[in-house]
Amino acid sequence: MRRRAKVAVVGAGAAGLVAARELLREGHASVSVFEKSGRVGGTWAYDPRADADPLGRHDPDSPGGAVHGSLYASLRTNLPRELMGFSGFPMAGGRVFAGDPRTFPGHREVLAFLDAFAEESGVLTHVRLRTEVLRVRPLGNEQGERWVVAWRGEDGEVAEEVFDAVVVCNGHCTVPLVPKIRGIDKWRGKQMHSHNYRVPEPFRESNVVVVGLGASGIDIAREISYVAKEVHIAARYSEDRLGKIERYQNVWLHAEIDCIQDDGRVKFAEGSAVAADTILYCTGYRYHFPFLDLDGLTVDDNRVGPLYRHVFPPKYAPNLSFVGLPSKTVIFPSFELESKWVAAVLSGRVTLPSEEVMMAAVREDYRRMEEAARPKRHTHALWPEWVEYVNWLADQVGEPHLDARLCDMYERALKCIWSLDDRYRDRWEEEEKVHNGGDSAVSSVLGINLPEHRIA
Numbered sequence: 218m219r220r221r222a223k224v225a226v227v228g229a230g231a232a233g234l235v236a237a238r239e240l241l242r243e244g245h246a247s248v249s250v251f252e253k254s255g256r257v258g259g260t261w262a263y264d265p266r267a268d269a270d271p272l273g274r275h276d277p278d279s280p281g282g283a284v285h286g287s288l289y290a291s292l293r294t295n296l297p298r299e300l301m302g303f304s305g306f307p308m309a310g311g312r313v314f315a316g317d318p319r320t321f322p323g324h325r326e327v328l329a330f331l332d333a334f335a336e337e338s339g340v341l342t343h344v345r346l347r348t349e350v351l352r353v354r355p356l357g358n359e360q361g362e363r364w365v366v367a368w369r370g371e372d373g374e375v376a377e378e379v380f381d382a383v384v385v386c387n388g389h390c391t392v393p394l395v396p397k398i399r400g401i402d403k404w405r406g407k408q409m410h411s412h413n414y415r416v417p418e419p420f421r422e423s424n425v426v427v428v429g430l431g432a433s434g435i436d437i438a439r440e441i442s443y444v445a446k447e448v449h450i451a452a453r454y455s456e457d458r459l460g461k462i463e464r465y466q467n468v469w470l471h472a473e474i475d476c477i478q479d480d481g482r483v484k485f486a487e488g489s490a491v492a493a494d495t496i497l498y499c500t501g502y503r504y505h506f507p508f509l510d511l512d513g514l515t516v517d518d519n520r521v522g523p524l525y526r527h528v529f530p531p532k533y534a535p536n537l538s539f540v541g542l543p544s545k546t547v548i549f550p551s552f553e554l555e556s557k558w559v560a561a562v563l564s565g566r567v568t569l570p571s572e573e574v575m576m577a578a579v580r581e582d583y584r585r586m587e588e589a590a591r592p593k594r595h596t597h598a599l600w601p602e603w604v605e606y607v608n609w610l611a612d613q614v615g616e617p618h619l620d621a622r623l624c625d626m627y628e629r630a631l632k633c634i635w636s637l638d639d640r641y642r643d644r645w646e647e648e649e650k651v652h653n654g655g656d657s658a659v660s661s662v663l664g665i666n667l668p669e670h671r672i673a
């Protein structure tokens with residue numbers, strides 16, 4: 218007998234939408250998706266507003282206080298659309314949702330894709346918009362047999378409802394992670410986190426230090442360089458590429474920031490120093506669950522734990538789960554497989570190991586990370602083992618492994634991002650067209666040889 222659970226999903230971004238679809242497909246009794254904003258799509262709903270504090274140091278516990286979105290106006294996807302679809306509902310294959318057929322479309326196209334997905338999958342009717350989850354707690358003294366969800370609706374009223382299970386999909390690109398810089402008290406310029414970056418104009422004629430060389434850091438540094446006097450990127454693992462970046466007029470690559478000197482200049486680890494107007498942190502985000510306060514479940518140095526395979530906290534499994542924590546993977550396909558796993562475990566079609574066995578697996582994962590000297594904060598950053606994870610999830614739910622061509626495409630996209638080639642998206646597309654979409658065509662542009670550790 219399959220169990221048909223009453224399930225609450227927190228958040229109607231890409232993760233919450235696909236989680237809801239899989240729960241419905243699995244035949245669960247009811248699925249309610251709580252969404253605090255006025256629409257579905259989460260991150261992909263571009264929000265021109267920025268936080269009052271440029272570093273996003275709002276009180277993250279004060280509900281509704283922060284701007285959720287972190288997209289900049291010009292943002293195009295950093296992955297090709299083929300890697301951003303769901304099974305039975307691809308984004309590629311000639312499908313266009315907001316008039317932007319590019320291989321790496323702008324954010325409006327992704328949002329329109331998610332709107333269409335919500336509608337056509339039937340999930341939209343299960344979404345409660347403008348309904349913010351304030352608290353999720355186990356009922357009574359139970360260890361998570363059932364859950365009480367407290368939320369505030371549009372009218373400001375707070376209500377509670379009991380569910381059999383809760384799937385947390387609240388997104389993880391909202392609360393800035395800002396590194397501590399030695400001597401920052403001597404800094405007299407501006408500071409901002411990429412969460413609050415929207416357009417380059419405020420940086421006209423100024424000198425900017427961009428910290429971090431992830432996808433956003435690279436995009437933003439490039440965009441600012443067209444209006445700024447100088448852009449200096451500070452990044453780890455950049456030792457062999459230090460100095461002026463050839464293809465830009467006014468961009469230099471440095472090692473990470475060492476300190477702010479007494480004279481207020483920014484000193485980099487390789488020894489050089491620059492005077493700057495702004496430090497712009499493109500240093501990622503913190504996992505944050507203001508509605509959860511559970512014994513034995515913590516966020517420590519950006520490790521959410523303990524979690525069995527990034528999804529189930531052993532103590533509260535299977536009725537509490539998280540979809541969408543991993544990064545450095547094919548994000549949408551990972552969301553879908555995690556969701557399928559959650560839906561199948563909740564129905565009883567798939568069983569989890571005992572709490573002890575799950576805890577032992579978590580401890581083993583942590584041990585292996587330590588052995589490999591990987592910092593705790595990278596717990597949910599899956600590269601280079603992302604394929605193993607995605608295929609492991611597929612095995613749990615009897616789905617085929619990820620197509621080798623797509624695996625290859627993702628690795629190549631990462632190398633493109635790292636190549637600092639500001640035209641990689643268009644070049645990829647041009648070559649795709651010339652060679653009629655052949656994989657070998659893409660590889661000439663993308664066969665960039667970079668040391669493997671740079672991609673992490």
Ligand SMILES: Cc1cc2nc3c(=O)[nH]c(=O)nc-3n(C[C@H](O)[C@H](O)[C@H](O)COP(=O)(O)OP(=O)(O)OC[C@H]3O[C@@H](n4cnc5c(N)ncnc54)[C@H](O)[C@@H]3O)c2cc1C
Pocket residue numbers: 227228229230231232233251252253254257258259260261285287288289292293294295296301348349350351386387388389390433508540541547548549
């Ligand atoms: C700048 C940037 C560029 C990116 N580019 C790409 C890319 O090219 N390709 C890619 O695959 N991914 C990209 N990503 C990653 C992106 O985060 C994922 O694609 C995905 O959209 C995340 O979906 P999510 O559902 O986990 O979170 P979100 O999209 O953040 O959705 C979470 C939802 O939960 C809601 N919510 C939160 N708390 C509550 C609460 N208490 N009650 C009710 N509702 C709540 C929020 O309002 C939101 O709608 C990018 C991210 C950023 C920031």
